Amino acid sequence: MQQPAKDRLRIVAVWLCRLIVGFTFIISGWAKAIDPWGFLIKTGEYLQVWGLNLPRELVLTGCVSLACVEFCTGVLIATGSLKRLAVWVAAAMMSVMLPLTLYIAVESPVSDCGCFGDFLIISNTATFIKNVVLSALIVYLIIAGRKVKGIYAAPIQWLQIVVTVAFPMILAFVGYNIQPLVDFRPYKLGTNLFGDAGESSTEVYIYRKGGVEKEFTLDELPDDSWEFVDMKSVGDETNGGFEVRDDSGLEMNDELSDMDGQVLYLIVSDPDVQFLSRVHLTNMLYRRAESQDVTMIGIAGATGSTLERWISIAKPLFPVYSAAPTALKQLVRGDAALVYTDGGEIKWKRTLSSMNADFGDGEWASDSLENIRPVDDGRYHLILLSIYLASMIVIYLLSLSPKILRLFVGIPKKIRNFAHSKNEHNTITLYHTMRKNIVAGNWKMNTTVPEGVALAKEVNEALKGFKANCDVIICVPFTHLCPVAAEIDANVLGLGAENCADHTSGAYTGEISAPMVASTGAKYVILGHSERRQYYGETSETLREKVALALANGLTPIFCIGEVLAEREDGTYNEVVKRQVEEGLFNLSAEDFGKIILAYEPVWAIGTGKTATAEQAQDMHAHIRAVIAEKYGKEVADNCSILYGGSCKPSNAAELFAKPDVDGGLIGGAALKCADFMGIVKAF
Numbered sequence: 001m002q003q004p005a006k007d008r009l010r011i012v013a014v015w016l017c018r019l020i021v022g023f024t025f026i027i028s029g030w031a032k033a034i035d036p037w038g039f040l041i042k043t044g045e046y047l048q049v050w051g052l053n054l055p056r057e058l059v060l061t062g063c064v065s066l067a068c069v070e071f072c073t074g075v076l077i078a079t080g081s082l083k084r085l086a087v088w089v090a091a092a093m094m095s096v097m098l099p100l101t102l103y104i105a106v107e108s109p110v111s112d113c114g115c116f117g118d119f120l121i122i123s124n125t126a127t128f129i130k131n132v133v134l135s136a137l138i139v140y141l142i143i144a145g146r147k148v149k150g151i152y153a154a155p156i157q158w159l160q161i162v163v164t165v166a167f168p169m170i171l172a173f174v175g176y177n178i179q180p181l182v183d184f185r186p187y188k189l190g191t192n193l194f195g196d197a198g199e200s201s202t203e204v205y206i207y208r209k210g211g212v213e214k215e216f217t218l219d220e221l222p223d224d225s226w227e228f229v230d231m232k233s234v235g236d237e238t239n240g241g242f243e244v245r246d247d248s249g250l251e252m253n254d255e256l257s258d259m260d261g262q263v264l265y266l267i268v269s270d271p272d273v274q275f276l277s278r279v280h281l282t283n284m285l286y287r288r289a290e291s292q293d294v295t296m297i298g299i300a301g302a303t304g305s306t307l308e309r310w311i312s313i314a315k316p317l318f319p320v321y322s323a324a325p326t327a328l329k330q331l332v333r334g335d336a337a338l339v340y341t342d343g344g345e346i347k348w349k350r351t352l353s354s355m356n357a358d359f360g361d362g363e364w365a366s367d368s369l370e371n372i373r374p375v376d377d378g379r380y381h382l383i384l385l386s387i388y389l390a391s392m393i394v395i396y397l398l399s400l401s402p403k404i405l406r407l408f409v410g411i412p413k414k415i416r417n418f419a420h421s422k423n424e425h426n427t428i429t430l431y432h433t434m435r436k437n438i439v440a441g442n443w444k445m446n447t448t449v450p451e452g453v454a455l456a457k458e459v460n461e462a463l464k465g466f467k468a469n470c471d472v473i474i475c476v477p478f479t480h481l482c483p484v485a486a487e488i489d490a491n492v493l494g495l496g497a498e499n500c501a502d503h504t505s506g507a508y509t510g511e512i513s514a515p516m517v518a519s520t521g522a523k524y525v526i527l528g529h530s531e532r533r534q535y536y537g538e539t540s541e542t543l544r545e546k547v548a549l550a551l552a553n554g555l556t557p558i559f560c561i562g563e564v565l566a567e568r569e570d571g572t573y574n575e576v577v578k579r580q581v582e583e584g585l586f587n588l589s590a591e592d593f594g595k596i597i598l599a600y601e602p603v604w605a606i607g608t609g610k611t612a613t614a615e616q617a618q619d620m621h622a623h624i625r626a627v628i629a630e631k632y633g634k635e636v637a638d639n640c641s642i643l644y645g646g647s648c649k650p651s652n653a654a655e656l657f658a659k660p661d662v663d664g665g666l667i668g669g670a671a672l673k674c675a676d677f678m679g680i681v682k683a684f
């Protein structure tokens, strides 16, 4: 069936919103995960403004978790996975961030909100506006996103989540313990720690010719054919006002920047914090540096008595100067960290704590200091990002194969059932769910007797060589019942009719009664199929009779319900289906109701190729179960198998059957080919 233009527009709009919201969350989570120290410092600023003094471990755990949740939510939204949960998590975050960023925009308690770390700094007002837009898009996704299918099949989405959480966690782990894998701050590797004296910036002239812009220095300006566009100053990326002073207050910058050769700086930005356990390492480092002709200098983010205290404990054999802690925290992440320079150029940085391991094994002793550069700016990140993206692609490709997808089907369901069965033994109300998973074929008015017998035999054979995780039934035309019953093994394949009369016997020319069906050996009968309701005028009233006669003759009714397209579109589908269940079945005792199999078959999906999404099916099945529970109680409702029918095929069965309330399928077209039918059976 061709999708109406309205639907197509909604799909495009939903995907657009998903990408915008998703990628904003992804970038924001990623920027925080990559630099946990930066996020920690920013959060510290907030907490300080609000006068809160929380333990560092708690704040750090909160920061890393938030970054991971933000990143993961972004990926799930951008790929349309866990549609409902992901947008609700985003909405929950926005309900905190929106008022918070409004407050920040109005009061400006901190200079920038820190949403994207140092990767992208936007003004507080812009942040608030961004959040208003995001919130609007999230509301739209809550309303319209549910019906638009995502990229990843449901059974494999949990694997997607595991991989997606691992990525920011690794970033954060390296970023916190060593240094950020990508450095967005002014002191990147390769820049000069103290700048080149006297040559702080150069003018660059931009000219355009034939649509191409190019930069020129004053000495080599282009000819007249080039048109002048702009001029800008390009500074050597050096520190902005990073002043180092000795204990008498004398500025040391010139002296330090004039220093030749290699220098190992020990940067103690916060001498008060947890550093004391590692002070003994500093002099070991000093000796090693000395033996390799490397000068070692300490710079602490403290003055006066705090610095003196640190010096009295660390007893450094090298000179220690002081600088503003904020500048030091920008230079290198970590309470205590090392910066190695050669001719003033930053070669590597790493936290002091990351050196511990190297000290232990002795190997490091022979290594030159220059070679212990731990994080290659950007390169490792690129590798990690490529591995992550490749895993996401592999997971997607795996999900394309119904065979592989089947391996993943029901894993969460199995875990839930396992937990449930554990609970059962521990709870006082010993309760056990007995509902079966069932795949039933509805052959409708297809195949001649010989063709039908051959098909039934083929299915029967296929099932013999395979242990199905569900009951398998075929419902065939009346003429086929006897010969098929003679050919199949009732222990592996159930047999049913597609209808029966609303009378037991008598002058009803052309009708077949429930006792007749039962006498062929059949055990099931489809009742109330939408085609019978639509073309043969079956009403709830006649269906009540048929159900009663089927039960009285030992047949299990497979009772069909489902709304037509107009009812789906005008939103009355829940009401319609509820009415069908109530009118057709609620005259039964709880015991008899317990014998019924229900089949939800949205009429617009039957034979149209248009399946209800797994979520739509799940919503309706849960609704039907709730309707039953209201009448007969939770136990009867939980024990009732509810099948889905309507263009169910091997490629979508796994996703549908993975839903907790979808207990199998009633299969039309795909039941006429043994391979397709078995493909669906194997989805369990």
Ligand code: PGA
Binding pocket: 442, 601, 605, 606, 607, 608, 609, 645, 646, 647, 648, 666, 667, 668, 669, 670
């Ligand atoms: P379909 O039919 O699988 O061909 O859509 C289902 C049914 O009518 O039972």
